[in-house]
Amino acid sequence: MDENRENRFIKYLRKDRLPHIFCAGCGNGIIMNTFFNGMEMAEMDFEKVVMVSGIGCSSRIPGYVKCDSLHTTHGRPISFATGIKLANPQNEVVVFTGDGDAAAIGGNHLIHGARRNINLTVICINNNIYGMTGGQISPTSPKGSFGSTAPYGALETPFDLSKLVKSAGATYVARWTTAQPVQLSNAIKKALKNRGFSFIEVISQCPTYFGRKNKMRSPIDMMKWMKEESVIKRRADKLSEEELEGKIIVGEFQNIKEPEFSEKICQLLESQCTTGKAMVTKSAYQGE
């Protein structure tokens, strides 16, 4: 196709691999668009972006983007990203991960990344189900939702990922759905500019598995559901817990400034090189 007639986000994608493998109406494509839009708004250098992903539908995104990317083992993208960031702190490392990747198998890596407050941007695409493997219930599936492993409805209480990461020590936490792309790209812009661990949870649609098993067969039905069920955080603070049953609370949960991990490492190296000894904390092995 003529280059002037192309979508404005195609220039960031590997054209030879398009159209991508995602189902018709999958939210991953929308999240790609909002990420590029947020990146443009944050005026970031695309050459410095490194994308890291684990395993899952959402983790196929970096394969389509024309930047340095790493497709890693299941649940471990944040560990690999920590290594990339510390080896070369001027890189802007972005982790694309799914709910199975971040909450189920890689839950520990997620909370320890947040605890260290390392300068990563983690975009967690939460589609409430294990979409790639056949629609099994995931740790974030809402109570009572159906899946191939829960024919009578899920009984467990789902993880609130944003709350978890906030209490683990992340400095920027926000949650939006794919039906609110403008707010989502603003959040991505803020997350990219934030120096510290930034976590964005995007509630996304999976019409093929979650929608089909929960009476929302088309992507439009799913997006309408997300739009109707979402409550902005400011309003949700005033509502009781019964009223918030089954609702999606969206908004910004955390936006603070804390010392960042890779900077601390750089300071440590600097002080070690100039004085010969590390003077960050009082060591038990160090004499008076």
Next chain:
Amino acid sequence: MVDLMITIDEDLCKGCNICTEFCPRKVYQKSDVLNKKGVHVPGPENEDKCTKCQLCVMMCPDQAIKVDEKVDEKDED
């Protein structure tokens, strides 16, 4: 004078119809005709209603839509 052009790339569109539903001015219409890939590609039927909010460009999961304006040389400084 601003002339508007909406293009939908038939090779990329998968026919999810998110654009027909979420366009605030209902510019897009569903189509009954299958293209060579077996997809009902929606068409921009009411182009004159478009306000260039670019929501469809951001909402298209397959990066198939382009909305641009052809600005006359007179308007440019």
